Amino acid sequence: MRKLTVISATILGLSTLFASQATFAKTNEIAVIVKSENSNFWQNVKKGALTAEKELGGKYTISFQGPPAETDVDKQVDMVTNAINRDVAGIVLAASDPNALIQPVKKAWEHRIPVVIIDSGINSDGKYYQSYLATDNYAAGKLAAEKLLAKLGDKKGKIGVMSYTPGSDSAIKRGGGFIDTVKKVQGLELLATKYSDSKMETALNQTTDVLESNPDIVAIFGANEPTAVGMGRAVKAKGYAGKIVAVGFDGNKALQDFVRDGTLDGIVVQSSFQMGKKGVNTISRILNKEKVEKFIDTGVVYVTKDNIDSEEAQGVLY
Structure with missing residues (x-):
């Protein structure tokens, strides 16, 4: 009976770890950390995050960072560590490496800072982060x-x-x-x-x-x-x-031009804007003590010359 009590207490402690997150956060900063700043895809994530910031009425301030290149894994690890040291309210993270980012995300969890993963995950068996928003x-x-x-x-x-x-x-x-x-x-x-x-x-x-x-x-x-x-x-x-x-x-202007002139037969386009927007909104929901889904599929659209000007395609192209 004692063993069951200990297990129950542990589960309760994990489930409520982020219930009082707003109490622990010392700032209103939500750090959005992506694989690289030097890509239209990640800049579109930034646009989505800033749109969420505006819609939340200034309740949170968005910071946006990424290394110069997606291979600069150590720099991204440092960025996450620095965000934790700043006592941010939450972190939206696109992990450059599924293993190297486990410990930084775990550290955020230990500091009661919620983490929402976008685009690329970490190999932690679902632990240490609260939600994963990505294309399947x-x-x-x-x-x-x-x-x-x-x-x-x-x-x-x-x-x-x-x-x-x-x-x-x-x-x-x-x-x-x-x-x-x-x-x-x-x-x-x-x-x-x-x-x-x-x-x-x-x-x-x-x-x-x-x-x-x-x-x-x-x-x-x-x-x-x-x-x-x-x-x-x-x-x-x-x-x-x-x-x-x-x-x-993906779907930047250069790729759209290749579809229009027939160089590419089609492009599979993710909603990077929605990753940024929903990532920030999910952090906000967690801080408001709302239940969030563990995985949220942000979807794709296959864009060809025939549908590139459609409302569906224009909604994901950037």
């Missing part, structure tokens, strides 16, 4: 493959996969969904995945090499914004536009 990346990768395969029809040959940060939770799941789907089709050969470290120029050079080394390539996939932009530029420069099926991911 495996499903999104699968969708990209299905659209690519439908456009490809019965054509057989090699398919290139241009990914971004090795080890990133979103990259693993997105690439996994794409690769697993393509593997089910006979007569198609998946080339070794290339990683650009989310650098457009690297993706451009890698794609150029892939195209030059594989004249029998029939399709190619670019798995995030800078990678897809670099891929699109290479496809266009090497004269492959319209000759191979090319599908990108």
